[in-house]
Amino acid sequence: MSTRKKIALIGAGNIGGELAALCARKELGDIVLFDIPAKADFAKGKALDLEQNSSVIGYDAKITGTSDWKDCAGADVVIITAGIPRKPGQSRDDLVATNLPIIRSVAAGVKEHCPDAFVIVISNPLDAMVYELKRATGLPRERVVGMAGVLDSARFQLFLAREANVSIKDVRAMVLGGHGDDMVPVLSATTINGVAVTELVAREKLDAIIARTRTGGGEIVKLMGTSAYYAPASAAVAMAEAFLLDQKRLLPSAVYLDGEYGYKDLFMGVPVIIGGRGVEKILEIKLTDDEKAMLAKSAKSVQGITDVVKATPAT
């Protein structure tokens, strides 16, 4: 039996496949690609393709495709992409009717087979789906997070780097709040290698970049007919890696708030430290009055969709 870490990827679609490819190349552990029975062979085929790729690239990882939850048993990390992505013209919230029952069935699998895992949810609408996953599994808040802030910050960073004509490596930014069109790019925490971004990018350009960041997911859906998958997968792997390698990284993540920033019983993006114990700390950073107001607006949207989820009985 392998003593490597085990990573269960729930959903073997576009993001699931890229997650598997990245985890394998980084040799983070053995990988199980899980999907519904109708797509079991598809998951098996993807797993085999990726195992064959190990021979070319040179990585050690066992990759298995399955639709049997027993194969996920004992996973150290579970990353959930099960559900449908957006089509052009749809909002993330439009997905709730389809994705809520899916998340509930995945939660049952996680609860029974992976109760000790660090769980990262990607399925949309993100903040409401991760709320339901935690509620339905009863897992502690240290071990359930939603991926959105790392991706939204990456989009913000890219647009800033292009505008300022500097290397992407030197841009540090933070996008907080819900994963929706009123997410909160925090300018007071955004620098180009320590230099305030407001010194290098004009205010009206910043406003345009903030607007583009907020609709960054929709821009790709409109172009491709489905949602992004390379950057979302990389963002989730950064979070998984922080846990598996105890990196203690400061990453914006959707976490269960219990009074932090003045919000309770809600999942929303805030800066956290992720290390070997999962969410090791929730940081309450100083925000300007403007940023607090934007966060309040975003929290209101998240609360609205979370309330819909809470009011929907299990079928």
Ligand code: A3D
């Ligand atoms: P897609 O390529 O369709 O893959 C989803 C997979 O989930 C499919 O293979 C389905 O068969 C599978 N699935 C459905 N039901 C179940 C189930 N009960 N158990 C296991 N697997 C199941 O979609 P995708 O990979 O492009 O996107 C997946 C999700 O991520 C969607 O909800 C997207 O909206 C969301 N997404 C979130 C972000 C964030 O930043 C939060 C970014 C991009 C996409």
